[in-house]
Amino acid sequence: MxxxxxxxxxxxxxxxxxxxxxxxxxxxxxxxxxxxxxxxxxxxxxxxxxxxxxxxxxxxxxxxxxxxxxxxxxxxxxxxxxxxxxxxxxxxxxxxxxxxxxxxxxxxxxxxxxxxxxxxxxxxxxxxxxxxxxxxxxxxxxxxVSADDFEGAAGPFSPIAAIALNGVLVNMFIFGFTYFFGEIAWIAARRQHQLEVQADQLRASQAEARERAVMGERVRIARELHDVVAHHVSVMGVQASAARRVLDRDAGKAKTALASVEQSARTAVDELRRMLSLLRQGDGPDRETAGAGLDRVDDLVASAREAGLTVTAGVFGEPADLPESLSQAAYRIVQEAVTNTIKHAGATTIDVRIRYLADELEVDVADNGHGSTGAGPGGLGLIGMRERVAAHDGVLEAGGRTGGGFRVRARFPLHRTAVTA
Structure with a gap:
């Protein structure tokens, strides 16, 4: 045993x-x-x-x-x-x-x-x-000991045999239980040690798995970046060099070369956006909304209301023309936060706010649930949110609220002058 x-x-x-x-x-x-x-x-x-x-x-x-x-x-x-x-x-x-x-x-x-x-x-x-x-x-x-010492004895055993048998049985009982409970205590300590070792191994395995997943994702993204973007970047470099050479002699050719650079840049950005969306979404249901932006937030609000939540939504500040990739990233943050609230938080109310500040775009989603950060199948989860925000040099805050509930707030740098130009 x-x-x-x-x-x-x-x-x-x-x-x-x-x-x-x-x-x-x-x-x-x-x-x-x-x-x-x-x-x-x-x-x-x-x-x-x-x-x-x-x-x-x-x-x-x-x-x-x-x-x-x-x-x-x-x-x-x-x-x-x-x-x-x-x-x-x-x-x-x-x-x-x-x-x-x-x-x-x-x-x-x-x-x-x-x-x-x-x-x-x-x-x-x-x-x-x-x-x-x-x-x-x-x-x-x-x-x-003589029999006279046991006057009045009336049991089925002789007094001397009864004394001997009693001593043997009592000692067997006491020593047996002492031995048994000592074994039980030792086995309990051994199993506790095994549980601690297994817990340490599990934590190490989980950390290693996360690290492998991150490295694998980085390698995959790097491979896709090379295949999708390298060609367009190379063309941009060639056309920019040509424009520089003919700028003083032939303005028409220079404009044509610069137009090619502009078109290649846009194509590269679009293909990069689509590639990252496919990497994130795989074959999930979100693939159909790969190009969705903040203009689709109303659809998310409507879906939350259909799920039975009391929704408060608003846009504050002067809206600005956003790069498509930034608009899509902000939309995905709202989408993931709303989805997590519906599926995991057990909330009854949700508040969605989009703020256009002087130099920031702020997306704020808060609920009154139990503070779940989980994500359903195919979702980004908190790690995915952080990666989207970090890709735009933004900041993500996610955590419990004072008094209950959970809040996700993302802030993206907003360069209005550059966007307008």
Whole structure:
């Protein structure tokens, strides 16, 4: 049952656990001495075999090592068991606290023994020694007992047989449970260790998978960029060089070359936009809206209302002519935020605001849901939002709102003069 766990060595106790053991050991010793005084007061084992000072010594020798039970479980179990037998041989009247200390040491050896195989052997040896001693004790004491000492006995067993059987059964029961619970505690610690190791491995695997996904996406984008854009950029370079050479001699040819540069630039931008949209959307349903921009936000608002949300929407400031790629990126931010609110947030209201500031375009989507950042199949998710915003040198803020809900706010640099020109 435990073979697959035996190679693990349990780490030692923490400083706090060691301090706790010192308190427990002192308590065992203190109550043991008190119980010894009480036993002597009622005359238990008053045969005079051992003096009071010796009885104190045996009691301390059994109970005090519990203070080091988790630091040295092997040694403590051996010392306590031998001292327990010695105390019984010398007829020390205190048997209750010392017996408890013995079982505590046995349990601790099973639960905290650094080498589990060795702790099994030691516990087995201690239990065997205890039963051997029990047999010797009965052989020494029971012959001195006469039937007259049991006046009124009426059970099915003889008094002597009943005493022997009771001692054997009680010790089997106590030692068996001590051994069993020590094993259970050790296995629980081993499984906790395994869970921690698996959790660390899972986190490392997830981080590695994310890194591989990002690298793979970068390689794919770089390959597509080269295939789609490199040709147009090369043509632009050739035409710009030609325009520079003929600018002073033939203005017509220079204008033609510059017009070709302009057209190539627009074509490259359009193809780049379409390529990035396809990379992001794959074959999902959003492929049909690859060229959608902020002029389609009303459709998103309508879909949110159809989903049962109370929607507040508004456009603030003086609208500006936006580059198509920027308009599409802003639209995708709103689309992803609205989609996440509908699918994951459990919200009842959503507020969509588009602000044209002096030098920024701000897109702000807020809801009153439980703050989910999840994305459905084919969605961008928070990582995709950040990549879209970063591609336009913008800033994305996403997180919970004070009082509940979630907000996504993206700010894009807006160069009105450049756009107008």
């Amino acid at each position: 435990y073979g697959d766990l035996d190679d693990w060595r349990r780490p030692g106790p923490t400083a706090k656990q060691q301090r706790t053991d010192l308190v427990v050991g002192a308590a065992f010793a203190g109550f043991g001495l008190l119980n010894l005084a009480l036993a002597r007061s009622v005359g238990l084992y008053s045969t005079g075999v051992s003096a009071a000072a010796e009885q104190v010594g045996w009691t301390l020798l059994v109970t005090l090592p519990i203070a080091w039970r988790r630091r040295r479980p092997d040694a403590v179990a051996i010392v306590v068991s031998l001292a327990f037998i010695g105390g019984q041989i010398r007829e020390v009247p205190e048997q209750q606290l010392t017996g408890g200390a013995l079982f505590c040491a046995m349990y601790t050896l099973g639960a905290w023994g650094p080498d589990h195989r060795r702790s099994k052997w030691i516990r087995g040896g201690i239990i065997a020694t205890m039963f051997v001693w029990l047999g010797i004790f009965y052989l020494m004491k029971l012959p001195t």
